[in-house]
Amino acid sequence: xxxxxxxxxxxxxxxxxxxxxxxxxxxxxxxxxxxxxxxxxxxxxxxxxxxxxxxxxxxxxxxxxxxxxxxxxxxxxxxxxxxxxxxxxxxxxxxxxxxxxxxxxxxxxxxxxxxxxxxxxxxxxxxxxxxxxxxxxxxxxxxxxxxxxxxxxxxxxxxxxxxxxxxxxxxxxxxxxxxxxxxxxxxxxxxxxxxxxxxxxxxxxxxxxxxxxxxxxxxxxxxxxxxxxxxxxxxxxxxxxxxxxxxxxxxxxxxxxxxxxxxxxxxxxxxxxxxxxxxxxxxxxxxxxxxxxxxxxxxxxxxxxxxxxxxxxxxxxxxxxxxxxxxxxxxxxxxxxxxxxxxxxxxxxxxxxxxxxxxxxxxxxxxxxxxxxxxxxxxxxxxxxxxxxxxxxxxxxxxxxxxxxxxxxxxxxxxxxxxxxxxxxxxxxxxxxxxxxxxxxxxxxxxxxxxxxxxxxxxxxxxxxxxxxxxxxxxxxxxxxxxxxxxxxxxxxxxxxxxxxxxxxxxxxxxxxxxxxxxxxxxxxxxxxxxxxxxxxxxxxxxxxxxxxxxxxxxxxxxxxxxxxxxxxxxxxxxxxxxxxxxxxxxxxxxxxxxxxxxxxxxxxxxxxxxxxxxxxxxxxxxxxxxxxxxxxxxxxxxxxxxxxxxxxxxxxxxxxxxxxxxxxxxxxxxxxxxxxxxxxxxxxxxxxxxxxxxxxxxxxxxxxxxxxxxxxxxxxxxxxxxxxxxxxxxxxxxxxxxxxxxxxxxxxxxxxxxxxxxxxxxxxxxxxxxxxxxxxxxxxxxxxxxxxxxxxxxxxxxxxxxxxxxxxxxxxxxxxxxxxxxxxxxxxxxxxxxxxxxxxxxxxxxxxxxxxxxxxxxxxxxxxxxxxxxxxxxxxxxxxxxxxxxxxxxxxxxxxxx
Numbered sequence: 001x002x003x004x005x006x007x008x009x010x011x012x013x014x015x016x017x018x019x020x021x022x023x024x025x026x027x028x029x030x031x032x033x034x035x036x037x038x039x040x041x042x043x044x045x046x047x048x049x050x051x052x053x054x055x056x057x058x059x060x061x062x063x064x065x066x067x068x069x070x071x072x073x074x075x076x077x078x079x080x081x082x083x084x085x086x087x088x089x090x091x092x093x094x095x096x097x098x099x100x101x102x103x104x105x106x107x108x109x110x111x112x113x114x115x116x117x118x119x120x121x122x123x124x125x126x127x128x129x130x131x132x133x134x135x136x137x138x139x140x141x142x143x144x145x146x147x148x149x150x151x152x153x154x155x156x157x158x159x160x161x162x163x164x165x166x167x168x169x170x171x172x173x174x175x176x177x178x179x180x181x182x183x184x185x186x187x188x189x190x191x192x193x194x195x196x197x198x199x200x201x202x203x204x205x206x207x208x209x210x211x212x213x214x215x216x217x218x219x220x221x222x223x224x225x226x227x228x229x230x231x232x233x234x235x236x237x238x239x240x241x242x243x244x245x246x247x248x249x250x251x252x253x254x255x256x257x258x259x260x261x262x263x264x265x266x267x268x269x270x271x272x273x274x275x276x277x278x279x280x281x282x283x284x285x286x287x288x289x290x291x292x293x294x295x296x297x298x299x300x301x302x303x304x305x306x307x308x309x310x311x312x313x314x315x316x317x318x319x320x321x322x323x324x325x326x327x328x329x330x331x332x333x334x335x336x337x338x339x340x341x342x343x344x345x346x347x348x349x350x351x352x353x354x355x356x357x358x359x360x361x362x363x364x365x366x367x368x369x370x371x372x373x374x375x376x377x378x379x380x381x382x383x384x385x386x387x388x389x390x391x392x393x394x395x396x397x398x399x400x401x402x403x404x405x406x407x408x409x410x411x412x413x414x415x416x417x418x419x420x421x422x423x424x425x426x427x428x429x430x431x432x433x434x435x436x437x438x439x440x441x442x443x444x445x446x447x448x449x450x451x452x453x454x455x456x457x458x459x460x461x462x463x464x465x466x467x468x469x470x471x472x473x474x475x476x477x478x479x480x481x482x483x484x485x486x487x488x489x490x491x492x493x494x495x496x497x498x499x500x501x502x503x504x505x506x507x508x509x510x511x512x513x514x515x516x517x518x519x520x521x522x523x524x525x526x527x528x529x530x531x532x533x534x535x536x537x538x539x540x541x542x543x544x545x546x547x548x549x550x551x552x553x554x555x556x557x558x559x560x561x562x563x564x565x566x567x568x569x570x571x572x573x574x575x576x577x578x579x580x581x582x583x584x585x586x587x588x589x590x591x592x593x594x595x596x597x598x599x600x601x602x603x604x605x606x607x608x609x610x611x612x613x614x615x616x617x618x619x620x621x622x623x624x625x626x627x628x629x630x631x632x633x634x635x636x637x638x639x640x641x642x643x644x645x646x647x648x649x650x651x652x653x654x655x656x657x658x659x660x661x662x663x664x665x666x667x668x669x670x671x672x673x674x675x676x677x678x679x680x681x682x683x684x685x686x687x688x689x690x691x692x693x694x695x696x697x698x699x700x701x702x703x704x705x706x707x708x709x710x711x712x713x714x715x716x717x718x719x720x721x722x723x724x725x726x727x728x729x730x731x732x733x734x735x736x737x738x739x740x741x742x743x744x745x746x747x748x749x750x751x752x753x754x755x756x757x758x759x760x761x762x763x764x765x766x767x768x769x770x771x772x773x774x775x776x777x778x779x780x781x782x783x784x785x786x787x788x789x790x791x792x793x794x795x796x797x798x799x800x801x802x803x804x805x806x807x808x809x810x811x812x813x814x815x816x817x818x819x820x821x822x823x824x825x826x827x828x829x830x831x832x833x834x835x836x837x838x839x840x841x842x843x844x845x846x847x848x849x850x851x852x853x854x855x856x857x858x859x860x861x862x863x864x865x866x867x868x869x870x871x872x873x874x875x876x877x878x879x880x881x882x883x884x885x886x887x888x889x890x891x892x893x894x895x896x897x898x899x
Contacts, residue, residue: 012159016155016159021148021152024144024145024148024151024152025204027082027144027148028141028144028145028148028204029204029207030081030082031082031084031137031140031141031144032141032204032207032208033079033080033081033082034072034081034082034084034137034141035134035137035138035141036208036209036210037068037071037072037079037081038072038130038133038134038137039130039134039301040068041065041068041069041072041096041130042127042130042131042133042134043303043305044061044064044065044068045065045100045103045123045126045127045130046123046127046305046309046310047061047305047309048061048062048065048107049103049107049119049120049123049309049313050309050312050313052107052110052111052119053110053116053119053120053313053316054316057111062104062107065100066100067079069093069096069097069100070097072093073090073093073094073097084137084140086136086137086140088136088140089133089136089137089140092129092132092133092136093133095129096126096129096130096133099122099125099126099129100126102122103119103122103123103126106118106119106122107119116317116320117317120313120317135267135269138267138284138299139267142286160186163186167179167182167183167186205224205226206226206227206228207227208226208228209228210228210299210300210301210302211225211226211228211229211232211281211299211300211302212224212225212226212228212229212297212298212299212300213225213226213229213243213247213297213298214288214290214295214296214297214298215242215243215295215296215298216290216293216294216295217259217287217293217294217295217296218294219242220242220243220244220253221240221241221242221243222238222241222242222243222246222247223238223290223291223293223295224238224290225238225246232277233246233247233276233277244257247274247276248274248275248276249275249276256272258270258285258296259296262285262286262287262296263287264287265287266286267284267285267286268284268285268286269282269283269284269285270282270283270285271283271303279302279304280302280303280304281300281301281302281303281304282300282301282303283298283299283300283301284298284299284301285297285298286298315459316459318350319350319459319463320463322346322347322350322463323463323466323467325346326342326343326346326347326467326470327470329342329343329346330343330470330471330473330474331470331474333474336474336475336478337370339474340358340370340471340474341370341372343467343471344356344357344358344370344371344372345372347372347449347463347464347467348372348373348374348449349374351449351452351453351456351460352452352453352456353374353449353450353451353452354373354374354377354428354450354451355371355372355373355374355377355380355449355450355451356371356372356447356448356449356450357370357371357372357380357381357384357447357448357450358370358371358437358445358446358447358448358471359384359445359446359448360444360445361389361443361444361445361446362444364388364389364390365386365387365388365389366384366387366388366389366392367384367385367386367387368380368381368384368385369445378428380427383427387423390419391419391420391423392420393420394413394417394420395434396443398436399436399443399446400443402436402438402465403436403461404433404434404435404436404460404461404464404465405432405433405434406432406433406457406460406461407424407431407432407433408431408454408457409430409431410424410425410429410430410431410432427450428451429450429451430451431450431451431452431454431457432448432449432450432451433448433449433452433457433460433461433464434446434447434448434449434464435447435448435461435464435465435467435468436468437468437471437472438472439472439475439476444472447464447467447468447471449464480845483838483841483842483845484842484845487842488500489501489504491560491828492828492829492839493539493542493543493546493560493828493831494542494543494546494558494560495546495555496546496555496558496559496560496566497556497558497559497560498559498560498561499559499560499561499562501559502559502561502567505559505569506610506611506614509569509571509607509610510607510608510609510610510611511608512571512606512607512608512610513606513607513608514571514572514606514607515571515572515573515574515575515603515604515605515606515607516569516570516571516572516573516603516604516606516607516610516613517568517569517570517573517575517578517581517582517601517602517603517604518567518568518569518570518601518602518603518610518613518614518616518617519553519566519567519568519570519582519585519599519600519601519617520565520566520567520599520600520601520614520617520618520620520621521545521549521565521566521567521568521585521597521598521599521600521621522564522565522566522597522598522621522625522702523541523542523545523564523565523566523595523596523597524596524597524598524625525594525596525698526538526541526542526563526564526698527564527696527697527698527699528696528698528699529541529594530698531696531698531886534863534882535827535831535861535863535881535882536831536863539827539828539831541594541595542560542564542828544595545566545589545595545597546558546560546566548585548588548589548595549566549568549585551588552581552584552585552588553568553570553581553585554570557569557570557571563804567614567617571607573603575603575605578601578603579603582599582601585599586599598621598622598624598625599621599624600616600617600618600619600620600621600622600623600624601617601620602614602616602617602620622702625702644689644690644695645687645695645699645700645703646703648687648700648703648704648707648709649703649704649707649709650707650709651707651709651712654704654709654712654713655712657687658712658713658716661688662687662688662689663685663686663687663688663713663716664685664686664687664688664694664889665683665684665685665686665717665720665721665890666683666684666685666686666887666888666889666890667681667682667683667684667738667887667888667889667890667893668681668682668684668880668885668886668887668888669681669880669884669885669893669896669897670682670736670858670878670879670880671878671879671880671884672877672878673868673871673872673876673877673878673879674872674877676884678736678897679736679878680736680737680738680739680771680878681736681737681738681739681893681897682738682739682741682773682880682887683717683720683721683738683739683740683741684697684741684887685697685701685713685717686887687699687700701713705743705745708745710743710745710746711743711745711746711749714740714741714742714743714746715746715755715759717740717741718740718742718756718759718770719759719762719763721738721740721770722759722760722762722763722765722770723763724738724890725738725763725765725769725770726763726764726765728894728898729765733894733898733899734897734898735769735898736897736898737768737769737770737771737799738769738770738771739770739771739772739773739799739801739822740770740771740772740773741773741774741803742772742773742774747774747786747789752789753789753792753793753796756772756793756796756798757796766797767796767797767798768797768798768799770798770799771798771799771800771801771821771822772793772798772799772800772801773801773803773824774786774800774801774802774803786818787818790818790819790820791818791819794819794820794821799821799822800820800821800822801820801821801822801823801824801858802820802822802823802824803824803826804824804826804860805823805824805825805826805829805846820855821855821856822855822856822857822858823846823850823855823856823857823858824857824858824859824860824880825843825846825857825858825859825860825876826860826861827860827861827881828861829842829843829859830843830859830860830861830862830867830871831861833867833870833871833874834864834866834867834869834870840870840873840874843859843871843874843876844874844875847874847875847876848875851875856877856878857876857877857878858878858879858880859871859876859878859879859880859881860879860880860881861880861881861882862879862880862881862882862883862884863881863882863883864883865883867883868883
């Protein structure tokens with residue numbers, strides 16, 4: 001009876017333990033699946049980020065990851081995952097769900113052109129969170145396993161106690177031998193149960209995809225390796241085999257073995273790339289007891305794909321940063337050659353190439369303009385000059401499609417393109433990538449990289465094409481700056497230096513204690529020629545005068561400082577030699593009937609007082625001009641004007657002539673180039689002589705300027721124009737802005753602005769109907785802050801016009817230093833605009849600058865339809881010239897344009 005009871009109790013115990021083991025195993029399997037799918041989320045997210053950064057959208061993967069995360073949280077879904085009843089794991093999963101939402105928002109931002117760097121940072125943080133979650137699941141699973149083991153042992157102990165009690169009861173009546181036999185039998189049963197438990201634990205370990213093995217701590221015997229490990233390392237029987245031999249292919253224990261770093265109850269995490277599988281693993285090691293032996297259990301997670309994706313992502317970001325740095329260098333660099341050399345060095349070093357270079361294509365020839373070579377690589381630049389473009393005929397169709405030529409192995413073209421092969425082989429080129437550079441649809445050059453690593457070739461084309469675009473922008477910017485610099489310091493008509501250069505050189509010369517000779521020259525009768533024969537004839541007259549100056553003095557010593565004024569500065573010249581040259585210059589003009597000039601000169605043994613020397617030469621020139629007008633008796637309507645004009649230097653006589661209305665105002669319309677309607681007018685002065693003929697301003701304004709009485713005329717014209725505008729407004733006529741010229745002497749008056757305001761108030765008109773046209777070189781106005789004056793004029797409502805842009809009355813620096821309303825392009829700039837492509841490009845650049853700065857641009861001196869059409873093609877909207885109308889009396893202007 002007692003034996004039967006013992007058998008029954010043992011049977012119940014075995015059944016109970018079996019059921020408990022089954023439940024524990026199922027739970028371990030569920031836990032393992034949770035760990036596995038948590039790892040799937042971690043790896044899948046990294047794959048998703050890579051695809052998104054490369055421009056591949058994978059919404060299906062996003063939905064799949066959402067489903068897995070939701071099932072890991074709830075335990076409900078198609079995957080059959082259980083819900084881990086662990087507070088920390090659930091908290092981490094909740095964070096993963098929330099952060100995955102942020103990740104999706106960042107992905108949407110990148111798809112819309114947002115910051116890729118931000119997405120990368122979020123993905124890294126998400127990977128770390130996922131890694132914590134997997135670790136937590138593993139720890140939870142390990143805790144459950146330990147609990148199951150403890151419970152199993154507790155149950156076993158309980159049933160042993162019961163069995164022992166029964167045995168004890170039986171032993172009371174049995175002999176000692178029987179008791180020992182029963183104890184031995186019990187021990188056999190116990191060993192059998194432990195063996196069952198070992199097999200039960202090994203079963204789920206063999207089912208999971210991660211590699212798991214157990215090795216002895218002391219002798220490194222391989223005690224266990226799961227099925228995944230056996231397949232990976234091609235091993236069936238592990239008896240007597242060492243872990244370092246099977247898993248690492250080594251003949252002795254690994255130098256990086258973690259046995260000495262392990263602590264009871266703790267995981268040791270580390271990473272390694274296995275030399276046998278060539279895969280990168282994340283490893284988790286732990287101390288355990290296996291068959292009564294101290295052992296190390298290691299779980300290996302294959303991170304090869306994740307690591308590869310991380311490296312590719314990092315390379316892409318580094319490539320992008322390199323391109324951005326190149327763009328910064330090109331944008332900030334003032335020296336294009338140095339900037340390009342830096343860019344080629346950065347590209348070559350980043351791509352680990354042997355050589356980077358830029359070729360230019362012109363007239364069916366190619367030239368190597370820039371080159372960078374890695375240390376030890378022989379330069380090829382000198383050899384690659386004036387080569388026929390035919391050697392790259394095979395490349396041209398590829399370039400025409402705006403694609404890069406990629407040669408992974410030059411040897412492949414030995415037979416099909418022998419000329420190309422020889423040209424590349426002699427340079428020791430094994431592989432290359434070349435990107436085309438196009439300007440306005442024309443192939444002008446190429447950017448190339450020689451012998452980059454094979455693994456980098458496929459990713460080179462895109463950054464090279466981007467760099468080509470920004471290199472071309474840098475080329476164009478440099479060319480524009482060169483043209484603007486030429487415009488800023490050279491007179492386009494005479495090729496002399498302009499007033500900007502003149503003022504700059506005067507400042508420099510004021511520190512020179514060297515002999516200097518100054519010639520101040522004014523071309524006589526230029527205004528008359530312009531009015532009678534047109535400005536093209538006036539330009540030819542100026543060119544003839546410039547040729548005469550160049551025949552006596554060096555061209556680099558000559559400056560055009562005004563419309564008809566020139567200054568010659570001869571440094572380090574003796575007084576005798578200077579006097580001879582001035583005499584020769586005078587003789588060259590004396591025998592000319594049409595090209596005459598007033599010449600003044602001064603020599604000094606020191607240039608320290610250069611401004612006074614120039615002023616003395618200027619005064620001498622005006623004395624010479626007076627003699628010219630006295631002696632130069634013209635026929636027709638110009639007869640006897642000289643003596644009469646000279647009397648106007650007396651301010652009393654001048655005012656008397658103004659009061660008698662001997663000065664009349666003419667208007668020349670400003671025309672819209674699109675429909676030829678008048679949109680404004682310029683007021684121009686004429687003098688009515690005693691014989692009833694009109695004297696043009698070129699005959700009397702120089703006299704008034706010399707006498708410094710010209711302000712009387714300036715304010716007279718302004719007053720009359722204000723009166724007329726008032727009349728137009730009251731008569732209901734169409735009113736257009738009228739510009740009035742003011743000389744430097746008017747601008748220097750301390751009450752200049754107040755007088756303008758008083759005149760406007762007297763006539764009751766707004767300053768917005770008027771434009772103040774500054775015809776003199778504004779930078780030469782002494783005693784006046786011209787920038788402040790212009791700002792004050794605009795503040796009161798007056799428009800401000802800078803006149804004669806291109807002849808250096810207008811200072812180019814004003815474009816950035818002063819805000820004004822209208823810029824007038826001088827006739828010398830438009831003289832050959834129909835024939836000269838460079839002139840058109842310069843005008844286009846000026847039009848673009850003016851539009852950006854909201855400045856109106858007016859082109860003066862339009863005499864031909866061809867000039868008008870060329871200017872319209874450049875974007876010029878306002879024009880003025882004899883093609884539309886010469887200056888006409890106000891009454892005629894009213895009938896023609898204000899009806």
